[in-house]
Amino acid sequence: xxxxxxxxxSDNVGxxxxxxxxxxxxxxxxxxxxxxxxxxxxxxxxxxxKIALRDLTLGDTMIKFGHDIGRVTAxxxxxxxxxxxxxxxxxx
Numbered sequence: 001x002x003x004x005x006x007x008x009x010s011d012n013v014g015x016x017x018x019x020x021x022x023x024x025x026x027x028x029x030x031x032x033x034x035x036x037x038x039x040x041x042x043x044x045x046x047x048x049x050k051i052a053l054r055d056l057t058l059g060d061t062m063i064k065f066g067h068d069i070g071r072v073t074a075x076x077x078x079x080x081x082x083x084x085x086x087x088x089x090x091x092x
Contacts (some may be wrong), residue, residue, distance in 0.1 A: 004026055005031055013082050018046070020044065050064070056075070070087045074086040
């Protein structure tokens, strides 16, 4: 069962297609290549929220849909929830 989708190989986050529990091995799909991807889920990911696909550090750029969607404001480990507590848009 697919639990998250990743739009492009260059993305460093996926989007949950259902609630994902911490401790699971999350199963995802790259939409551009249809290749599977897995990540150990460290924190619960609510439906529609982002999951980190690799470790990110303060100041890194978040890539989704192949585009810069913001700046990492706190270190994030692969498998953690990405939201307003650790990501800020560069627009404001």
